[in-house]
Amino acid sequence: MENVKVVRLHSGSVYDDMTNFFRKYNSIHTQKNYERSLRNFFMWFIGKEIEVVQKDDLKIRNADMIGFQNYLKEHPVEYSNTTINNILAAVQSFYEFLEINEYEVNSIVTKVKVLPDDSERCGALYYDEAEKMVSILRLDKVKGLEKAVFVRLAYTTSFRKSTLLSIKYSDIKLDDNRGYYYINVVGKGGKKHVVPISKNLYEELLSIKELNYYKRYNDNKIFHLSTKTIQKMIDSLKEKMSIDSERNIKFHSLRNVAAGFGTLEEAKKHLNHSNIATTETYYRHINEDLSNSISLRMEEKIDDSIFEKLTKNELIELVLNQSYGTLTQIKKEAKEKLLNRRDV
Numbered sequence: 001m002e003n004v005k006v007v008r009l010h011s012g013s014v015y016d017d018m019t020n021f022f023r024k025y026n027s028i029h030t031q032k033n034y035e036r037s038l039r040n041f042f043m044w045f046i047g048k049e050i051e052v053v054q055k056d057d058l059k060i061r062n063a064d065m066i067g068f069q070n071y072l073k074e075h076p077v078e079y080s081n082t083t084i085n086n087i088l089a090a091v092q093s094f095y096e097f098l099e100i101n102e103y104e105v106n107s108i109v110t111k112v113k114v115l116p117d118d119s120e121r122c123g124a125l126y127y128d129e130a131e132k133m134v135s136i137l138r139l140d141k142v143k144g145l146e147k148a149v150f151v152r153l154a155y156t157t158s159f160r161k162s163t164l165l166s167i168k169y170s171d172i173k174l175d176d177n178r179g180y181y182y183i184n185v186v187g188k189g190g191k192k193h194v195v196p197i198s199k200n201l202y203e204e205l206l207s208i209k210e211l212n213y214y215k216r217y218n219d220n221k222i223f224h225l226s227t228k229t230i231q232k233m234i235d236s237l238k239e240k241m242s243i244d245s246e247r248n249i250k251f252h253s254l255r256n257v258a259a260g261f262g263t264l265e266e267a268k269k270h271l272n273h274s275n276i277a278t279t280e281t282y283y284r285h286i287n288e289d290l291s292n293s294i295s296l297r298m299e300e301k302i303d304d305s306i307f308e309k310l311t312k313n314e315l316i317e318l319v320l321n322q323s324y325g326t327l328t329q330i331k332k333e334a335k336e337k338l339l340n341r342r343d344v
Contacts, residue, residue, distance in 0.1 A: 014053045021097045037090035044068060058098065062109040065091070069112055074227065081115035088112060122256065123248035130155040130257050133237050143225070145211065147233055149204045150223050155257040157195045159185060161230065168220045169209075172202065 072084045095107040137148035181202040
């Protein structure tokens with residue numbers, strides 16, 4: 001039987017070569033990240049899915065890459081600098097691959113200044129500060145109530161900015177059996193997330209509908225604030241509250257307020273994190289006071305009888321000065337003791 005020589009026909013499509021570019025990397029995780037990065041880039045750059053990108057679509061200037069970097073920096077999803085650098089690195093690597101494979105591109109123009117590491121990008125904000133922000137915003141003459149409720153919902157639910165701006169009134173349901181409302185959203189990575197809210201907060205959300213300017217909207221969304229307005233709002237709040245710039249407070253800091261309450265596992269569930277190591281970063285950051293460290297506690301031996309030496313008012317003051325998470329737990333236990341007393 002005559003040997004048949006099989007010759008693979010090369011289609012010459014950009015997507016074929018892009019697929020080979022992905023397969024250069026052994027890690028499936030890297031392949032998927034690069035594919036996601038290039039999908040985002042070409043959709044922003046030419047409004048096309050990567051499967052239909054043509055050779056003529058590949059012409060690029062350095063100004064385009066800077067524009068894409070700025071687009072990611074201002075995105076409602078609030079990408080970290082590290083994430084932005086990784087996305088741009090994928091685009092740069094792809095253009096180097098194209099140039100090696102004799103495409104008419106100049107990969108050097110895709111090089112842009114790397115953004116500084118911002119692993120500590122979001123400073124800790126505390127519950128009393130978040131409440132004060134709400135009080136200040138209520139006095140704002142331009143959309144004051146809407147801004148105040150926006151911030152209140154942000155630190156209560158820990159939803160991201162993009163999620164908050166997408167919530168509709170129809171996303172909120174009443175739990176008839178338990179008497180509270182809950183919000184159904186789809187968060188980062190397409191993960192479903194359900195967070196309960198109080199009746200009081202729900203009523204505040206409804207009150208936005210009664211504002212005169214709200215009648216101009218018919219999309220059923222609760223909030224109509226631009227990202228620039230939100231940024232100006234945070235900048236103004238920091239100035240009015242004399243918050244030091246070194247604390248690096250951002251809107252995202254509101255999301256982490258809840259990390260000061262409850263256990264690490266509770267915080268993980270509330271923040272909708274897949275990995276508890278991610279939660280631990282926020283949890284540790286919000287509870288960064290080292291005065292209660294093991295190394296200090298083990299050396300400081302104080303007898304329990306010290307409480308008996310305090311007056312009633314001193315003891316109450318001591319309790320009320322605890323962190324909000326600790327105070328909430330104490331209140332719950334106090335309530336249980338009162339209920340148990342009635343049962344006797």
